[in-house]
Structure formats: structure tokens, C-alpha cells
Amino acid sequence: MDRCMWLAAVMNGFVALAFGAPELEAVSRDITGPDGKPVAEAVIHEVHPTADGDWQVTKSDLETWAKRGGDEKLGGAFAGSFLVIDSPGCALSIWQYGLPKDPIRLQPEFWLEGIVIDEGGAPVAGADVTVGRFGAITYLQVYMNRVAEGLPWFRTSTDAQGRYRLRGAVIQGYSFDSGMEVLARAERDGATMMGWAVRSIAGDIEFYKEARSEPVHFDEGPLELRRCDRISGRVIDRVTGEAIEGAVLSHHGGIHHPLTIGSREVVTDRDGRFILSGVRISQLAIQCPGYQSGRLVPQEAWRETGHVELSVSMRPRVDARVSLVDGHTGGAPVVPMSASFQFSDPAGEGWALEVNRSCGSRSETTVDFDAQGVFVGKLPAGEIDFRCFMGDSERDDDPYSKSFQVDVSASGDSDFRFELERKPGVLFKVMQPKEVAPTSEAGDDWERVVVWLSAVKSNRSRSATAGSTYSFCPVEGWGDEVRVHVEVQQKQPNRKLMDATFKADPESWPVLIDAVAMREAARDREGAE
Incomplete structure (x- = not known):
């Protein structure tokens, strides 16, 4: 299982736990339009992961869908999969984990439109535009685009005026904003240009669903493409000067864009050489077995030329x-x-x-x-x-x-x-009793012991609660005093266990505060009273 598939499986499980998966039944599911009437035409795309890490798309028409919905349980088919309903005049309807028992109602059609420009503000024709992330924690980024021929809605190209138009989609069952991330790439003068932006379409907010009585077009300004970087170089052993084969250079997160890949890696060849291009880079991680891993970080502006040659020496x-x-x-x-x-x-x-x-x-x-x-x-x-x-x-x-x-x-x-060297102050070793957690929502039975340390001649102070074995209170010089206050915090009025001062002395290192014995002694006194 590759990294993308593993991440998808983990995140699928997280969302299922967070939002729950609707219980499925083997019942017929009618598909209705925004007006509540059954749709006359629709294509249902079932998208399933394959063993080789790709995705397979199965298409059904309404008649086939009705037969399947009447005699099959579709819960198993949704494991790690998606279902997309495409009906004319309706927004794409995307489902994960399962379908509701009620009829499926589609939303009005809407569009995501915009223009792609270069750094000089000129329109870019023929730019590849990809859309993903139709909601928080979904996987339509990489995986849907792997099957672009089977699911053509998520990718397009700009026209002669640099404009693009993509059909909107709604993920059913969520009540938050389906923000779209739009990625655009183009080749110009042998260099790769790339840019991205988040377009908020509010596709899952009920107010917008109800207000969208007619097709809506969303356009939030131009998407600017910037020239990508090209970094090449050679990796050698810092001690021997010999080439290192198999060193991995990678960048993650905002350094590239997740609509294309989860991470981008290159591996050095037998001569220790590497080339990384077609991305925008702020820093690179480098690692190789037997050597200390690190990060390649630019110390000054370096994008003016568009190409950087590095000589990296790794430490064994x-x-x-x-x-x-x-x-x-x-x-x-x-x-x-x-x-x-x-x-x-x-x-x-x-x-x-x-x-x-x-x-x-x-x-x-x-x-x-x-x-x-x-x-x-x-x-x-x-x-x-x-x-x-x-x-x-x-x-x-x-x-x-x-x-x-x-x-x-x-x-x-x-x-x-x-x-x-011991610094001036008092080092305390604290024996802490176990905290008592609340036994009810009202918190009727709880307590914890807190040790407050403060230097008498300054405002330096510390506190030590359960889990802190050692605590140090610094002072200006040896001989200065530190006040120690120990109390039990609880729902009832706090109970003082100790209030004393200790002199900073390098010979007494550390001072033991046995809060366990103090609390037990306080309980014995209460019992005797």
C-alpha cells in the first residue's frame, strides 16, 4: 500500500468516527431534483480503490441503479470509495460511506469560473486547471484526478482568454463549507508555472442550498501563476568526498501543492546527482541511511535565476x-x-x-x-x-x-x-500523590496537590503538579531563600499542607518534598478530629 492509499485509509476511518456513517438498508432509493420530482436522466459513478493503488470507475444509468438499489446492500461498496451522481441541471452530488434511507435529493447546478494570469497579468491559455478538496477531510484531491477520463468534471484547460469553467459539487451529509482548491499549471518558455487558490462555494450550508434557486457562478478574482523552481546538485560524503547514492530529497505541505501529490521526492543517482523541478520550494529535507538527516534552507533570495545548483555534503x-x-x-x-x-x-x-x-x-x-x-x-x-x-x-x-x-x-x-555547573537556586524533588479525578459531572470528588515555589527576593516562581518529578526555582545568588507552599486543591476549600522557606545551598541538592506523606498526615488529623 503506497503512502497516499495509507493516508486515505486512515483519514477515511477518522471521518467515519467523527461524523458517523449512515446505516444502509437494501431498499430502493429514488433520485429527485431540486424541485423534489424524480430526475429523468442521471449517471451514477461508483469509484473504488484497486489493489495496485489506482481507482476504478463503474457507471450505471437510472434503470440499472434502481435494480441494484432494490436488491443489494451498498454498504460494503462504500468502504474507502465514493459515489458521484451526475444529472443535467443539478450540481454534482458526492457521497461517502453510505446513502440515506430517504430519497436522494440533488441540489441546483452552479459553476466555478475564473481566469488564470501570469506574473505580468497576461491571460494564460491552455493552462491545466484541477479542482479538489470538496470539503474538509475528503480525498477527491489526488484520487479522483487519477481517473480523469472516467470522471471528467474535476479537470479542464483555460481557453484563449485564460478562462476556465468547472461544475460545482456538493458532498452530502456535511454541514460545513465545501471549499474548493483550484490548482493551475502551464508551461511557458520551457519553464513550469503554477498557482493555486481556495474558492469558497458554501455548497453544504443549508442557507445557500435554499437560496440557490437558479444557476450560480462563483468567481473570486484571477488566479496568478508563478514560475516554479529548478534545483539540481550533487550529494557527497562530508568525510570521504565520495558520491552518495540513494539520498532522498523531499518537500512537504505548503512547499508544493497537495492536489498533485502528497509529497515530492527525488533520489540521488550513482554519481550523487539529483534534479528537482516543476514545484515551488522553500526548503528541502534530505536523508540517507547512515547519515545525519537535515534540511536544505536558503539563506537569501535565490529565485531570481529560476535555477539553483547545490553541493550538499552529508555527515556520516x-x-x-x-x-x-x-x-x-x-x-x-x-x-x-x-x-x-x-x-x-x-x-x-x-x-x-x-x-x-x-x-x-x-x-x-x-x-x-x-x-x-x-x-x-x-x-x-x-x-x-x-x-x-x-x-x-x-x-x-x-x-x-x-x-x-x-x-x-x-x-x-x-x-x-x-x-x-549548578546554577544558584533550589532544586526540589517532589513526591506527588495520585490525582483524584471527578466522579460525576458535578465534580463531587476531585483533588490535586500543587507545589508553589517562589524566590523571596525576586518574582521568579514555579509550580509543580502531578507528573513533575523535579522542579527548580532560580535565585539571584547562593544563600537567597525560596518559599515553598504546598496545598490540596479540591471542590471544598483548599487545604494547606506546607508553607516554609528553604535557603539556596549547593550542598542540599535536591530538597525532597513528600506531598504524599503530607496529604496522608492531614487526612489522619482530620480523622482524629
Whole structure:
């Protein structure tokens, strides 16, 4: 199953859960027009996915449809499929997951019209215009257009004046706006031009259905085409200089347009070369097994020429060992530690290959240390910026956070030892009792324990609720005090468990706050009273 088919299957299931699928029965279903009278002519298109990832269209006339509706249950036929009813003078009617028990009533016909222009404002004749996304979370984008010969309504070309005209469609059973996305492409002087826009047709809002008593034409201004990019280059090993075959360069989301493909990828050949064209690109992801993945990001304006040549050197991931030491005790840090790394390498004029925590998956740029403060694993060869922090995410008030610049050897024998400095403040280890969730809609039985930390000489403060094992309250200097207030929050008046001050001292690291014992002791006192 390819990526598009997998995504469609997942999203189909999501919509079915969110909106529900109408229960089907083996009964005859009449098709009526906007006036409520049976239509005299209609073609019913059933669109089903095939095993090879394509789509198959089966057409039926009214007579065949009536026979099938009378003796077959169509629920199974709708699994991952669509049904389109095409009747003259009516809007296209699109169904997913099932049909209602009542007669099918079509809506009045309407049209989506517009003009396609270039960057200079001149009409573009012969541009390929495609329409998709007939409602939130539908799959008429890619899949319907794969069978354009069988379903001709969703694609057209502009005339000599650059105008296009497409028939409107309504997805039945939804009560939100069926916004259309219009994509236009054209070739001019050997270059690909592309543009897109969202056209809101309000096809599913009842008010518009009732008000649409005659054909309506929707035109929301010209659709401008801009020249697409052409990026080529070569990918090599940063250490050996040899070509890397099989590196994948891809772009996603708004970088291209989903009406054509869910993602666009190119793979380097045996010489490490690649060409990517016919799209508009803001940045590229690059990855290859055994190498550190990253993003190719332009550092300055580069679209003036329309063609960019890159030279990308990827860093191999090699074995390394990193040890963290508490500078005060000489031993391992007393709290769980993690680290992230980043780097930026030149990749061409005005371009850089970057990696950071937001690039790709978080696991690609974040490492965790064991209880002894040691990490053994793969790091990218060369100089990297290595930042250590407490827990699994960086915070401004981290007592251990520190950055280092290291040079990871390509031979894989790198062994680093970083000394961490305790910052002024009080580090608390909090033993939290389990929160009690409400037992009724009125919330009659609920409670949670909150620990409030605040520096006496400043406005720095923190709170620690259930799930937070460690919490740090920074101060201006050693010897300053931190106030600790512990209370039980509940439907009844809050109950104070503790109100005390602690002095910031590097020798007491961390301070234990046993909220579990405090709450139990408070309950015992209440029972005795």
C-alpha cells in the first residue's frame, strides 16, 4: 500500500468516527431534483480503490441503479470509495460511506469560473486547471484526478482568454463549507508555472442550498501563476568526498501543492546527482541511511535565476560516548539528563544544510543519558553544538543547562566528558500523590496537590503538579531563600499542607518534598478530629 492509499485509509476511518456513517438498508432509493420530482436522466459513478493503488470507475444509468438499489446492500461498496451522481441541471452530488434511507435529493447546478494570469497579468491559455478538496477531510484531491477520463468534471484547460469553467459539487451529509482548491499549471518558455487558490462555494450550508434557486457562478478574482523552481546538485560524503547514492530529497505541505501529490521526492543517482523541478520550494529535507538527516534552507533570495545548483555534503553518523559530571560532586547529575545537537554546513551559494530539534523527528537530534550520566550511540561526524539540559526538554530555568562545541571524530573513537555547573537556586524533588479525578459531572470528588515555589527576593516562581518529578526555582545568588507552599486543591476549600522557606545551598541538592506523606498526615488529623 503506497503512502497516499495509507493516508486515505486512515483519514477515511477518522471521518467515519467523527461524523458517523449512515446505516444502509437494501431498499430502493429514488433520485429527485431540486424541485423534489424524480430526475429523468442521471449517471451514477461508483469509484473504488484497486489493489495496485489506482481507482476504478463503474457507471450505471437510472434503470440499472434502481435494480441494484432494490436488491443489494451498498454498504460494503462504500468502504474507502465514493459515489458521484451526475444529472443535467443539478450540481454534482458526492457521497461517502453510505446513502440515506430517504430519497436522494440533488441540489441546483452552479459553476466555478475564473481566469488564470501570469506574473505580468497576461491571460494564460491552455493552462491545466484541477479542482479538489470538496470539503474538509475528503480525498477527491489526488484520487479522483487519477481517473480523469472516467470522471471528467474535476479537470479542464483555460481557453484563449485564460478562462476556465468547472461544475460545482456538493458532498452530502456535511454541514460545513465545501471549499474548493483550484490548482493551475502551464508551461511557458520551457519553464513550469503554477498557482493555486481556495474558492469558497458554501455548497453544504443549508442557507445557500435554499437560496440557490437558479444557476450560480462563483468567481473570486484571477488566479496568478508563478514560475516554479529548478534545483539540481550533487550529494557527497562530508568525510570521504565520495558520491552518495540513494539520498532522498523531499518537500512537504505548503512547499508544493497537495492536489498533485502528497509529497515530492527525488533520489540521488550513482554519481550523487539529483534534479528537482516543476514545484515551488522553500526548503528541502534530505536523508540517507547512515547519515545525519537535515534540511536544505536558503539563506537569501535565490529565485531570481529560476535555477539553483547545490553541493550538499552529508555527515556520516559515527560511534561516540558522552559523559556528564556534576561539577560540585564529581559524580553523575542527580536528575535525568538529555541533550540536543545542531550544526549548519554550506550547501551552495546562499544555502545551508541545517539540523536542529525541529528538523525531522525529535529522536534524530536528541539523546538521553542513563542513570550514570552516560550516552553511548551515534552522532554526526564533525563539529556540532551540543546542549545539555535537565529532563526531556529545555527550559529557561534549567539548573544544569550548558552548551558545548565538540568535534566528533569520523573514526568513531570520540569520548567526551562534560562538567555541569549548578546554577544558584533550589532544586526540589517532589513526591506527588495520585490525582483524584471527578466522579460525576458535578465534580463531587476531585483533588490535586500543587507545589508553589517562589524566590523571596525576586518574582521568579514555579509550580509543580502531578507528573513533575523535579522542579527548580532560580535565585539571584547562593544563600537567597525560596518559599515553598504546598496545598490540596479540591471542590471544598483548599487545604494547606506546607508553607516554609528553604535557603539556596549547593550542598542540599535536591530538597525532597513528600506531598504524599503530607496529604496522608492531614487526612489522619482530620480523622482524629
